[in-house]
Amino acid sequence: MRQTRYQTIAEGLRTEIESGAYAAGRLLPSEAELSERYAASRVTVRRALEVLRDEGLVDSRQGFGWFVAADPVRQSLARLGTIEAQLAQEGIGSERRVLDFRFVPAPPRVRQVLGCDTVLRVRRLNLADGEPFAVVTVWCPEEYGAELSRAAVERSPFYELMGVALGGATQTIGATAAAASEADLLGVPVGSPVLRCERITRATSGEPVLVSEHVFPAHLTEFVVDLPHAEASMAPSGLRLVD
Amino acid sequence: MRQTRYQTIAEGLRTEIESGAYAAGRLLPSEAELSERYAASRVTVRRALEVLRDEGLVDSRQGFGWFVAADPVRQSLARLGTIEAQLAQEGIGSERRVLDFRFVPAPPRVRQVLGCDTVLRVRRLNLADGEPFAVVTVWCPEEYGAELSRAAVERSPFYELMGVALGGATQTIGATAAAASEADLLGVPVGSPVLRCERITRATSGEPVLVSEHVFPAHLTEFVVDLPHAEASMAPSGLRLVD
DNA sequence: CTGGCGCACTTGTCCTATACTTGTATACTT
DNA sequence: AAGTATACAAGTATAGGACAAGTGCGCCAG
Numbered sequence: 001m002r003q004t005r006y007q008t009i010a011e012g013l014r015t016e017i018e019s020g021a022y023a024a025g026r027l028l029p030s031e032a033e034l035s036e037r038y039a040a041s042r043v044t045v046r047r048a049l050e051v052l053r054d055e056g057l058v059d060s061r062q063g064f065g066w067f068v069a070a071d072p073v074r075q076s077l078a079r080l081g082t083i084e085a086q087l088a089q090e091g092i093g094s095e096r097r098v099l100d101f102r103f104v105p106a107p108p109r110v111r112q113v114l115g116c117d118t119v120l121r122v123r124r125l126n127l128a129d130g131e132p133f134a135v136v137t138v139w140c141p142e143e144y145g146a147e148l149s150r151a152a153v154e155r156s157p158f159y160e161l162m163g164v165a166l167g168g169a170t171q172t173i174g175a176t177a178a179a180a181s182e183a184d185l186l187g188v189p190v191g192s193p194v195l196r197c198e199r200i201t202r203a204t205s206g207e208p209v210l211v212s213e214h215v216f217p218a219h220l221t222e223f224v225v226d227l228p229h230a231e232a233s234m235a236p237s238g239l240r241l242v243d
Numbered sequence: 244m245r246q247t248r249y250q251t252i253a254e255g256l257r258t259e260i261e262s263g264a265y266a267a268g269r270l271l272p273s274e275a276e277l278s279e280r281y282a283a284s285r286v287t288v289r290r291a292l293e294v295l296r297d298e299g300l301v302d303s304r305q306g307f308g309w310f311v312a313a314d315p316v317r318q319s320l321a322r323l324g325t326i327e328a329q330l331a332q333e334g335i336g337s338e339r340r341v342l343d344f345r346f347v348p349a350p351p352r353v354r355q356v357l358g359c360d361t362v363l364r365v366r367r368l369n370l371a372d373g374e375p376f377a378v379v380t381v382w383c384p385e386e387y388g389a390e391l392s393r394a395a396v397e398r399s400p401f402y403e404l405m406g407v408a409l410g411g412a413t414q415t416i417g418a419t420a421a422a423a424s425e426a427d428l429l430g431v432p433v434g435s436p437v438l439r440c441e442r443i444t445r446a447t448s449g450e451p452v453l454v455s456e457h458v459f460p461a462h463l464t465e466f467v468v469d470l471p472h473a474e475a476s477m478a479p480s481g482l483r484l485v486d
Numbered sequence: 487c488t489g490g491c492g493c494a495c496t497t498g499t500c501c502t503a504t505a506c507t508t509g510t511a512t513a514c515t516t
Numbered sequence: 517a518a519g520t521a522t523a524c525a526a527g528t529a530t531a532g533g534a535c536a537a538g539t540g541c542g543c544c545a546g
Contacts (some may be wrong), residue, residue: 273495273496273497274496274497275495275496289497289498303496303497303498304496304497305496305497305498306495306496306497306498307496307497308495308496308497309496309497
């Protein structure tokens with residue numbers, strides 16, 4: 001397959017951009033720099049870039065530079081059903097046991113997210129087939145929590161009890177060593193690895209209405225994420241370094 | 244990755260504000276002070292601040308200063324791209340060090356997925372700013388691996404080197420205790436919690452073409468999943484019980 | 487104690503100058 | 517036809533100023 005120099009360069013740049021090495025809006029190296037990198041004249045590099053512009057992949061502004069065009073469709077992470085649904089499907093009985101139900105001063109992290117000082121804290125142990133598999137703590141603004149009863153929380157899922165329509169959520173998954181209290185509840189040794197999931201649930205308005213922490217023993221659980229589209233990188237997406 | 248100075252500064256300030264370091268209404272350091280801190284001229288700092296004002300994150304009053312807007316738009320956390328992109332964005336140099344590169348008999352799990360007996364196994368250590376943050380093992384069918392060189396693998400991301408177009412992937416996130424070899428490479432104590440991510444990457448045809456395992460020290464990393472739509476349950480989605 | 491003044495500091499707006507970028511054109515080589 | 521080399525125009529980013537205008541605060545005279 002014979003191809004011109006600028007086609008080759010365009011191809012190289014295309015894969016580089018599609019690989020996600022450059023986020024949307026990011027500047028590409030200047031024509032001069034690319035010219036040097038590809039050992040081609042500026043005119044040739046320019047033709048390559050113009051090809052990519054025709055494809056809608058990049059754009060340019062005089063005196064500014066070439067930049068990656070507005071976001072190519074970002075895949076939403078497909079999600080599997082909830083764990084309760086899975087359990088029910090497999091004929092395993094699930095049970096919720098409320099350990100604690102009280103109004104408390106909001107911990108700093110919760111206050112930062114929800115923006116209120118007093119919150120309802122509900123701590124729950126989830127069991128599958130009689131075996132504990134999750135310790136869940138939910139923090140809920142006082143205004144929503146005021147209408148809830150301990151019995152209601154034990155009987156129904158939390159999301160059914162909220163007085164607002166829930167929109168989306170942001171879920172952060174990390175691993176830590178089990179603290180003594182958690183280890184005790186889950187029946188695992190202290191210090192054994194657990195999956196710790198923080199979830200910020202928002203109303204349709206976007207306002208955060210719930211903060212929850214879910215702790216799972218690592219030997220029992222794992223997260224599965226299906227990424228339907230081509231990925232920018234082989235590295236796990238969604239990962240980030242914490243400070 | 245190239246970026247204008249004011250974009251960089253705007254980004255830095257944005258994350259600082261969104262992180263909650265500044266309460267609403269709180270004064271930011273003066274332009275002069277920021278100018279000194281970022282070693283940039285006042286004009287540049289100003290442009291960065293103006294970007295944030297356009298975003299509704301901050302506001303200013305002449306003679307008074309810049310302050311965090313009364314209602315800081317609770318933006319959904321911008322979805323994170325790949326970790327390489329994040330690192331590049333923060334100006335942190337990332338490095339890949341190939342530890343092992345050889346053809347081996349496929350382990351049972353890999354054989355089950357890829358359906359071949361001999362595979363190329365590449366073990367890599369990823370570093371951010373000189374600090375190890377991931378041990379990655381990639382298993383690749385012999386037919387695709389035959390064309391690869393150790394140098395190429397060290398230089399380029401794996402997905403660029405595959406001779407086929409990649410379709411989607413399935414990502415499984417779990418936590419385990421660090422094995423001795425991993426702990427050694429990552430510089431963490433043996434038995435400390437690590438995030439273990441298995442990834443099955445498929446070609447556009449749906450045929451699995453890569454199996455990879457990524458091990459991250461838990462204290463450095465976490466996964467963030469943004470779930471834009473209403474959820475059936477407050478429980479973390481994607482979670483499943485392993486057998 | 488109070489009102490008013492001035493000082494220090496802030497943002498808002500302008501300027502010049504330099505370096506770098508894309509846009510465009512032309513001449514020349516392979 | 518494709519690529520190289522060169523030159524110039526026009527736009528942008530940034531540094532480093534200067535100055536106007538607004539704010540907050542302490543000080544001082546009354």
